[in-house]
Amino acid sequence: xxxxxxxxxxxxxxxxxxxxxxxxxxxxxxxxxxxxxxxxxxxxxxxxxxxxxxxxxxxxxxxxxxxxxxxxxxxxxxxxxxxxxxxxxxxxxxxxxxxxxxxxxxxxxxxxxxxxxxxxxxxxxxxxxxxxxxxxxxxxxxxxxxxxxxxxxxxxxxxxxxxxxxxxxxxxxxxxxxxxxxxxxxxxxxxxxxxxxxxxxxxxxxxxxxxxxxxxxxxxxxxxxxxxxxxxxxxxxxxxxxxxxxxxxxxxxxxxxxxxxxxxxxxxxxxxxxxxxxxxxxxxxxxxxxxxxxxxxxxxxxxxxxxxxxxxxxxxxxxxxxxxxxxxxxxxxxxxxxx
Amino acid sequence: xxxxxxxxxxxxxxxxxxxxxxxxxxxxxxxxxxxxxxxxxxxxxxxxxxxxxxxxxxxxxxxxxxxxxxxxxxxxxxxxxxxxxxxxxxxxxxxxxxxxxxxxxxxxxxxxxxxxxxxxxxxxxxxxxxxxxxxxxxxxxxxxxxxxxxxxxxxxxxxxxxxxxxxxxxxxxxxxxxxxxxxxxxxxxxxxxxxxxxxxxxxxxxxxxxxxxxxxxxxxxxxxxxxxxxxxxxxxxxxxxxxxxxxxxxxxxxxxxxxxxxxxxxxxxxxxxxxxxxxxxxxxxxxxxxxxxxxxxxxxxxxxxxxxxxxxxxxxxxxxxxxxxxxxxxxxxxxxxxx
DNA sequence: AGTCCACCGGGGGACT
DNA sequence: AGTCCCCCGGTGGACC
Numbered sequence: 104x105x106x107x108x109x110x111x112x113x114x115x116x117x118x119x120x121x122x123x124x125x126x127x128x129x130x131x132x133x134x135x136x137x138x139x140x141x142x143x144x145x146x147x148x149x150x151x152x153x154x155x156x157x158x159x160x161x162x163x164x165x166x167x168x169x170x171x172x173x174x175x176x177x178x179x180x181x182x183x184x185x186x187x188x189x190x191x192x193x194x195x196x197x198x199x200x201x202x203x204x205x206x207x208x209x210x211x212x213x214x215x216x217x218x219x220x221x222x223x224x225x226x227x228x229x230x231x232x233x234x235x236x237x238x239x240x241x242x243x244x245x246x247x248x249x250x251x252x253x254x255x256x257x258x259x260x261x262x263x264x265x266x267x268x269x270x271x272x273x274x275x276x277x278x279x280x281x282x283x284x285x286x287x288x289x290x291x292x293x294x295x296x297x298x299x300x301x302x303x304x305x306x307x308x309x310x311x312x313x314x315x316x317x318x319x320x321x322x323x324x325x326x327x328x329x330x331x332x333x334x335x336x337x338x339x340x341x342x343x344x345x346x347x348x349x350x351x352x353x354x355x356x357x358x359x360x361x362x363x364x365x366x367x368x369x370x371x372x373x374x375x376x377x378x379x380x381x382x383x384x385x386x387x388x389x390x391x392x393x394x395x396x397x398x399x400x401x402x403x404x405x406x407x408x409x410x411x412x413x414x415x416x417x418x419x420x421x422x423x424x425x426x427x428x429x430x431x432x433x434x435x436x437x438x439x440x441x442x
Numbered sequence: 443x444x445x446x447x448x449x450x451x452x453x454x455x456x457x458x459x460x461x462x463x464x465x466x467x468x469x470x471x472x473x474x475x476x477x478x479x480x481x482x483x484x485x486x487x488x489x490x491x492x493x494x495x496x497x498x499x500x501x502x503x504x505x506x507x508x509x510x511x512x513x514x515x516x517x518x519x520x521x522x523x524x525x526x527x528x529x530x531x532x533x534x535x536x537x538x539x540x541x542x543x544x545x546x547x548x549x550x551x552x553x554x555x556x557x558x559x560x561x562x563x564x565x566x567x568x569x570x571x572x573x574x575x576x577x578x579x580x581x582x583x584x585x586x587x588x589x590x591x592x593x594x595x596x597x598x599x600x601x602x603x604x605x606x607x608x609x610x611x612x613x614x615x616x617x618x619x620x621x622x623x624x625x626x627x628x629x630x631x632x633x634x635x636x637x638x639x640x641x642x643x644x645x646x647x648x649x650x651x652x653x654x655x656x657x658x659x660x661x662x663x664x665x666x667x668x669x670x671x672x673x674x675x676x677x678x679x680x681x682x683x684x685x686x687x688x689x690x691x692x693x694x695x696x697x698x699x700x701x702x703x704x705x706x707x708x709x710x711x712x713x714x715x716x717x718x719x720x721x722x723x724x725x726x727x728x729x730x731x732x733x734x735x736x737x738x739x740x741x742x743x744x745x746x747x748x749x750x751x752x753x754x755x756x757x758x759x760x761x762x763x764x765x766x767x768x769x770x771x772x773x774x775x776x777x778x779x780x781x
Numbered sequence: 782a783g784t785c786c787a788c789c790g791g792g793g794g795a796c797t
Numbered sequence: 798a799g800t801c802c803c804c805c806g807g808t809g810g811a812c813c
Contacts, residue, residue, distance in 0.1 A: 142793055195791035198805035255802040283750060284734035351787045354693035361738060387785065395623035399700055403742030411622060481809055534807035537789035594786040690803045
């Protein structure tokens with residue numbers, strides 16, 4: 104399972120493990136798709152033994168856009184190898200898969216950061232390979248975190264402890280009388296304080312070696328373990344991943360950040376909700392301006408401590424930069440948690 | 443310029459007027475586009491003598507999705523005629539053009555509605571062809587409206603009179619001190635009260651006969667005439683057009699409606715801002731739920747008159763339905779304007 | 782010629 | 798097998 108395409112590795116794959124699935128004889132109803140980009144196989148192929156930022160110096164310091172582009176590149180090489188001139192995938196297929204890969208790989212990088220951080224927090228010291236500077240915050244098992252890659256269709260409110268969900272439910276019940284609502288959806292990823300009952304579990308301190316299918320399932324299913332167990336102030340960071348930007352595609356995170364701030368800060372007394380957006384291709388400067396928008400709830404309340412809805416639009420140059428930045432964030436933000 | 447593809451009509455077009463432009467020998471830098479869907483030519487071809495809702499009964503009552511799909515259909519027919527197997531356009535090209543056509547044609551329907559409405563308002567009586575039921579509001583020249591199809595990159599604040607822009611600017615100046623902002627963008631269309639200085643102009647009462655290029659320019663440039671001349675309470679309706687929906691593509695209108703409500707209702711004392719979304723393919727019911735969201739500004743203020751940010755997600759069955767609904771809206775909303 | 786803007790439909794996977 | 802979810806890149810035109 105090489106990061107760099109290998110004809111030998113490809114040859115050894117069972118057809119069900121290949122990156123390209125030929126569905127010309129088993130078409131999906133109402134679609135003309137001939138070949139599918141098997142996203143999970145692609146991740147296992149290219150990142151089966153590699154988590155960027157926790158791999159070789161070459162990969163850790165490689166342009167992150169190129170790293171994220173590699174699975175599609177490898178898949179296209181495979182498809183061309185097996186199907187020659189017949190091979191074709193729609194640009195929308197590549198777009199969909201590239202977007203998911205950016206999200207899943209970045210989540211894996213942050214998962215490993217969290218594992219390393221947690222290991223420091225329980226007093227195991229600071230792992231040295233690959234080298235990142237040691238955080239300065241004084242270690243405490245209560246300052247461990249969980250990185251949750253949230254699934255499609257998720258509702259971040261379901262992470263909260265029942266009492267907090269109840270507060271939100273009552274608020275909504277009041278709105279419903281007037282035919283109103285305040286539906287919540289989700290960021291792509293949430294970093295939360297690891298609940299007390301998990302603070303001795305080793306799994307939260309184990310760095311994964313690659314995105315094999317079992318590891319994919321571990322990461323994508325992790326959120327289920329924490330549903331109903333997070334205090335409002337323990338949602339430490341929310342992230343939206345967008346491989347590239349368009350001016351019309353900026354608003355789901357901006358709106359959701361506003362709603363989270365209204366509910367968590369306004370109704371549940373949580374500290375500032377940190378919501379950021381990651382991209383590899385901002386395409387101009389307009390997005391940075393859009394994301395200077397003040398959080399509407401704070402504005403309306405006329406509070407003194409008004410802040411942006413989106414804390415930052417971040418363009419990771421390399422996986423190592425992403426990791427460094429996340430460590431720095433944890434070092435600062437986790438000070439809020441009593442050690 | 444037929445609504446139904448005509449080989450004769452196509453044959454008579456100069457190559458610059460054709461719906462398909464062959465750019466294989468003049469490629470756009472960094473693009474692989476071979477044939478362009480000349481959107482403005484397509485509108486002139488299919489709708490050059492037709493404004494749905496103001497045309498024959500067959501077109502007025504035709505499934506609006508099919509009406510809106512016709513320009514691309516005709517263009518593909520033309521392209522296949524001239525270029526046979528060489529002809530290909532990316533689905534993203536069709537997507538872009540179909541979206542713009544939905545916006546421009548719907549704006550034209552509403553433009554003609556406004557013309558008919560205005561004619562009634564200045565005492566010229568109610569035009570009878572095609573037949574729509576006569577509004578009941580007592581006519582007044584001050585109750586005329588302008589339908590503005592707003593361009594890309596627009597800022598709706600620029601419509602407002604200088605005093606109101608000044609209020610917003612001061613509010614923003616306060617935010618800027620904290621590194622914050624509250625940028626505004628735009629709905630696709632705004633219906634505003636026709637300013638006094640235009641209330642005798644005939645152009646606002648003239649129904650257009652079709653989307654010839656000059657008429658396209660008239661409609662798309664109309665907003666320039668009203669910039670700086672609209673009172674905050676005179677933005678009667680804002681519309682976002684989305685030919686089809688996806689759950690991630692709902693939020694620009696939702697967010698912008700919230701910002702408009704904060705600024706117009708909250709800072710400028712305007713009555714309820716009516717912002718709606720039109721689509722031809724909602725794809726499930728989720729969007730209807732998302733758009734039940736209460737306006738965040740009203741919520742935070744704890745005002746009594748909280749309302750939805752988006753008043754309605756509307757799926758026009760036919761152009762005639764769209765026209766009828768707009769007349770009904772005007773009949774109700776324009777009562778707010780002193781006659 | 783170059784840059785920016787905002788359009789949306791074809792998607793792989795989760796779930797039923 | 799059917800439905801839903803949320804991914805984004807290729808676009809025609811405006812403006813420079």
